Amino acid sequence: MNWKRSLIALLAAVPVLALFAFGFTRNPAEIPSPLPGRQAPEFTLAVMSPGEGAMARTPGDTLRLADLAGKVVVVNFWASWCLPCRTEHAALSETARHYSGTPTQFVGVLYNDEPAAGLRWIAEMGGMAYPGVTDVESRTAIDYGLYGVPETFIIDPSGRVAHKHLGPITAEVLRRVIDSVLVTMAPGDTTAKSKAG
């Protein structure tokens, strides 16, 4: 009779333990985003800091995603109060310089922060190689399903989200994704709509 009871207890315990074992291996903060593969949400944002070279924009102008069709667009959400943003900043700026002259545009979207604080941060970090834009009331951030900063979206020339990166991004990841999107474009073809679409 005793072995019967033990068996029942064991049978009852196994599913519970299995559920715990599964649950503890998962990070509750990691929620799969539905955005990759879908059309990137449109944005029209005011330029706050200019950036450098071919990627530069005039502060006060607006930057629209629609105007960047045919380019690989790297949208990085950041804030001056965000510590991991400091970690990734050099990689973003260096990679932006590396792709200057290719149909690639980097954009830094300031998230829940004062533009003045953002500008101070850029100066403190030794500049930002690409334009910084402001996002009033986080409308664009919410459109992109943002949880926090930093988050980076890489949009292909047809305007589709090719990659979403949570947390500080590295130069390796940026290059791998940008290169994989760029190779789908014919050399010299900056529209590439038919190919990537």
Place this chain on the structure above:
Amino acid sequence: MIKFGLAALLSLTFVIGRATEAQTASPRPRATIDADSALEARTTAVASTLRCPVCQGESIQDSPSELAQQMRAVVRDKLRAGETPEQIKAYFAARYGEWILLEPKMTGLNVVLYVLPVVLILGGLVIVIYLVRKWTRPV
């Protein structure tokens, strides 16, 4: 006498306070205020069904976090623009995934979430009734 003076002073500050309040309050017609409170109630209803992305198990209605409040503002603006609660929920689900809905939709595998607790409770009840009957059976 001092007491009386104090009371007079207090009532005076109260009157002045009310007067300035009346001046600063916008002279809006009753209908607008009613429409506003109706919109606010509808916003609350929709916001209560959406999960705050930066909290633990809290809705964007309950969370004081900046992002939750901004998302609530998006809900209000969309309602004002004439979107239905279903359209707004679909908008957030397209951005944040179905995770954002505090109550999962009753489709596909989600049906298990709704059916399983009922099945388990009924099953447990059957076992309890069976055992109680067995134990209380007259020998």
